[in-house]
Amino acid sequence: MSNDSIAAAHAFVAVMRRDLSIYLSYRVRLVSQLLTSVFSVTLFYYISRLVHVSGFKSPSSYFGFVVVGISMVSVMYSCFSIPELLRQELVAGTFDRLLLSPFGAVRSVIAMTIFPLLYSFVLAAITLGLGCVLFGLQLHWSTVPLSVPALVLALLAFLPFGLLFAALTVLVKQGSIGTTWVIALLSIVGGLYFPVTLLPHWVRTVARLEPFTAATSVLRHLLVGSSIGESPSGALVKLALFAAILVPGSIMVLAGAIRLGQRRGTIIEY
Amino acid sequence: MSAHPLAEPLPRATLCEQAPSDEGRRPESHSSGAYPLALWGVTKRWGTGQPAVLDALDLALEPGTLTWVGGQNGTGKTTMLRIAAGLIEPEEGTSEVWGVGARKNRVRYQTLVSFLPAGDRGLYARLTVRRQLEFWARISMIARERVRPSVEEALDAFDLGELADRRVDRMSMGQRQRLRIAMTFMPGPETVLLDEPLTSLDTQGKALLIVAIRQVLDRDGAVLWCSPSGESLDLAFDARWVIDGGRLVGA
Numbered sequence: 001m002s003n004d005s006i007a008a009a010h011a012f013v014a015v016m017r018r019d020l021s022i023y024l025s026y027r028v029r030l031v032s033q034l035l036t037s038v039f040s041v042t043l044f045y046y047i048s049r050l051v052h053v054s055g056f057k058s059p060s061s062y063f064g065f066v067v068v069g070i071s072m073v074s075v076m077y078s079c080f081s082i083p084e085l086l087r088q089e090l091v092a093g094t095f096d097r098l099l100l101s102p103f104g105a106v107r108s109v110i111a112m113t114i115f116p117l118l119y120s121f122v123l124a125a126i127t128l129g130l131g132c133v134l135f136g137l138q139l140h141w142s143t144v145p146l147s148v149p150a151l152v153l154a155l156l157a158f159l160p161f162g163l164l165f166a167a168l169t170v171l172v173k174q175g176s177i178g179t180t181w182v183i184a185l186l187s188i189v190g191g192l193y194f195p196v197t198l199l200p201h202w203v204r205t206v207a208r209l210e211p212f213t214a215a216t217s218v219l220r221h222l223l224v225g226s227s228i229g230e231s232p233s234g235a236l237v238k239l240a241l242f243a244a245i246l247v248p249g250s251i252m253v254l255a256g257a258i259r260l261g262q263r264r265g266t267i268i269e270y
Numbered sequence: 271m272s273a274h275p276l277a278e279p280l281p282r283a284t285l286c287e288q289a290p291s292d293e294g295r296r297p298e299s300h301s302s303g304a305y306p307l308a309l310w311g312v313t314k315r316w317g318t319g320q321p322a323v324l325d326a327l328d329l330a331l332e333p334g335t336l337t338w339v340g341g342q343n344g345t346g347k348t349t350m351l352r353i354a355a356g357l358i359e360p361e362e363g364t365s366e367v368w369g370v371g372a373r374k375n376r377v378r379y380q381t382l383v384s385f386l387p388a389g390d391r392g393l394y395a396r397l398t399v400r401r402q403l404e405f406w407a408r409i410s411m412i413a414r415e416r417v418r419p420s421v422e423e424a425l426d427a428f429d430l431g432e433l434a435d436r437r438v439d440r441m442s443m444g445q446r447q448r449l450r451i452a453m454t455f456m457p458g459p460e461t462v463l464l465d466e467p468l469t470s471l472d473t474q475g476k477a478l479l480i481v482a483i484r485q486v487l488d489r490d491g492a493v494l495w496c497s498p499s500g501e502s503l504d505l506a507f508d509a510r511w512v513i514d515g516g517r518l519v520g521a
Contacts, residue, residue, distance in 0.1 A: 007411035014408030017396065025396040025437070093391025097453075100355055102380045103409040211389075265316060265349075265358045 009102040015111035016118075019085075023115070037127045038134075040070050045135045055195055058076040064224035067131040069192035071124035072216050075151075075158065076186060078120035080179040082113055082162035087175030090270040099258070099267065106255045109166055117155050124151070128223065135221065140225040147222040150236065154215035157239040160246035167250070167257035175268055186212050304369030306461045306492035307331040307354060307383070312363035314349055314514075323349050324360065325516030331444065331461070333490035336483060340498060340521060341513040347496040348388060351463045351514065353496065355385035367461050381411070384459035388466040390446055392453075395439035399430050399449055400437060403456060410457040420456055428452040428478050443470040448478065455482045460491045468501060480505045 023029065048063040056062040086109060091096035098108035131137035161182075169175050187193065189203055190212035196204050207213040214235040220226035261267030307518045308330040313325050323346040331337055341347055352358045356372040356379055362373050365372040367382040394402060403421045412420055425431045438446060447470045454462060467479060480503060483493050495501070500510065500521070510521035 003413065004411065007413065008407075010414060010417075011409045011411060014405050016395065018401070018405050021401055022394060022396045084408060092394070093387065093389070094394060096357060096387060097392050097406070098409065100357060100380055100385055101379045101406075101409040102411040104376065104380070108409065198283070263359045265314070265352075268352065 008103065008107065010201035011107070012114065013112045015108060016114045019112065019115035023119070033123060034126065035073075037070075037123065037130055041067060041127060041130045041134065044070065053194070055197065057168075060136075060138070061224075062187075062227070063135065065195075065220060065226055066193055067137055068220045068223055068226075069187075069216060070188040071127045072190070072192055072212070072219065073183075073187060074123040074127065075117075075120040075155065076183055076190075076192075076212065078116040079113075079155075079158040080161040080165060080183055081116050083111070083165040083169040083179060085112055085116070086166045086169045086198060087173065089270070090169070090173065096268060099262075105258050106251065109163070109254060110251065112163060113159055117159070121151065121155075122131070137224070139223055143222040143225075147219055150215075150218050150222060150239075153236060153239045153243065154211070154219070156243035156247060157215060160242075160250035163247075163250035163254050167254040170254070170257040170261050170267070186210065189213065190216055192216060211239055214238045290469070302368060304318070305330045306333055306367060306490075307463075307494060308364075308366045309350070309354060310364050310366070312350070312353055312360045312365065314346070314358075314360045322516045324353070324513075326363070326512070327513075327517050329511075331492035331494060331520055332508075333492060335508040336487060336493045336495065337509045337511070338500060338507040338521070339494065339496045339511050339513060339518065340500060343498060345513040346516060347498075347513055348465055351385065351387075351465050351494070351496055355383060355463050356380060357385070378393045381457070382460040383462040383463065384454045384457060384461070386450060386454040386465060386467055388469065390418060390429040390443055390450070390470070392450060393438045393446060396437060398435050398437055399441075400434040402449065403453065406453045407456060412457060420458075424452040427455070427482060429474065442473050444475055447471055448475050451475075451479055451482065454488070462486055462491065462493045464493065464495045466497045467495065476503070 004049065044066045045063055048059040048066065052059075053062045056065065086095065089098065089112075095105065098104040101108070103111075128137070128139065132139060165175075165179055168177065189196065189199070189207040189210065191207065194211075196207045196213060214230075217226075217230070217238070218232055218235045221232055258267065310328055312324050312327045315321070316323060327346075327350065329339075329350075339347055339350065349358075352359050353372075356365065359373065367379055370378045370382060372379045394405070397405065397473065400421060403424050404417065407417045407420050425434055428451060430445075430448060430452060433441060433445060433449075438449065441449070447467075451467060454464075462483070468476060471479065483505060486493055495507070500507075511518040512521045513519075
């Protein structure tokens with residue numbers, strides 16, 4: 001490994017440590033997010049007891065289904081938080097610093113994704129833990145360890161969406177433009193709260209084309225033993241293909257957006 | 271005169287005799303007569319059909335020189351610095367540090383040049399001074415074993431030791447400016463670009479800045495200082511220019 005590669009690896013870690021330090025400096029944020037998880041899990045526990053959902057053999061099976069969905073929502077939010085984080089850097093003038101560093105803006109933006117994704121990973125685990133501790137959610141412990149590499153693959157498949165919106169932020173300076181409705185849309189077509197089989201046929205077709213549905217299905221299968229509808233290996237291959245094609249593609253788009261901003265001189269605007 | 275709006279090339283043979291190797295940090299091309307900073311034919315417009323803010327501007331800094339560029343508000347000083355720093359690109363022309371082009375070899379270029387933008391932005395409000403410097407050292411890709419010493423040296427050089435564990439949002443404007451200047455000089459750049467560096471600085475802060483500038487000049491680097499009017503410093507400028515009509519003219 002060359003000295004430059006080692007220095008770059010340290011820079012990636014430094015960005016992650018920076019984000020952790022900033023996160024920890026807002027102590028209320030962690031408490032707030034834990035409370036959100038507690039109340040979300042509680043809400044859906046009682047909904048699962050109140051309403052009989054067709055396709056589920058018991059209230060508990062729907063509860064397991066939806067807790068994994070809630071966990072995936074936090075992962076999705078983390079992916080789509082990258083543009084807003086980038087916008088904060090633009091406003092604070094710190095993005096200029098990243099751009100002018102030998103580490104560079106593209107690698108910095110990629111590095112900026114590490115902490116939110118790791119954090120969402122932890123938050124997802126806490127949400128599942130709350131389901132177990134508070135409401136007796138039964139996890140399939142024999143396959144739970146397999147969910148870790150599956151989630152990593154899912155994160156790689158989701159990451160390009162965050163990077164593409166980051167590229168949009170570089171160009172139009174609005175971090176959250178589009179992300180709110182995209183998350184809402186993906187929550188529906190990704191089957192986070194209810195099975196996609198309830199959706200119209202054409203929406204189900206869309207659901208098969210994006211990675212969120214496949215990732216959620218695989219994780220449900222591994223965590224709570226839900227029926228997946230397609231082979232787990234097929235879903236994992238789909239996620240791997242998404243990651244293999246879209247990760248380099250989205251990095252190229254991001255680099256192009258930054259270069260365009262430098263050429264037009266708008267990179268310094270916010 | 272040490273810096274030239276170039277009508278003709280400078281006597282490069284003289285320059286290469288003056289430029290030391292500096293532990294191999296400088297590219298080999300410096301020995302063939304490159305400058306610590308050279309802008310060649312730089313033209314920048316803010317929009318198609320707009321008049322050029324910079325119009326085929328040439329500037330070359332010789333090693334060991336401090337150059338001042340002034341001019342009224344909006345004449346293009348900051349634009350010139352941003353191009354020289356590699357932050358934005360000109361429509362035409364090039365920016366080089368010791369023969370390394372900003373576009374051709376971005377990583378190398380950014381290792382050689384350091385830019386202090388005007389204002390008080392560019393700091394993470396919730397990080398401490400030490401964390402801020404450590405972060406900047408890391409993304410400046412300073413060698414691992416040099417990170418801690420570099421941070422300690424920067425804290426010492428800019429009298430930030432007592433503030434090391436204080437968060438930036440709890441510091442005064444002058445203290446923040448000292449931190450910004452410390453970040454600018456910490457990686458040991460060959461060329462330093464300063465945009466209105468005296469903002470909020472007290473007498474002590476100015477003195478520390480001058481010491482840091484002298485160190486760059488002593489190792490045959492160059493410093494380009496931009497401000498609307500000439501500064502009164504305990505340090506003489508080797509050259510003074512103002513931007514007029516998108517080009518440099520003698521002040």
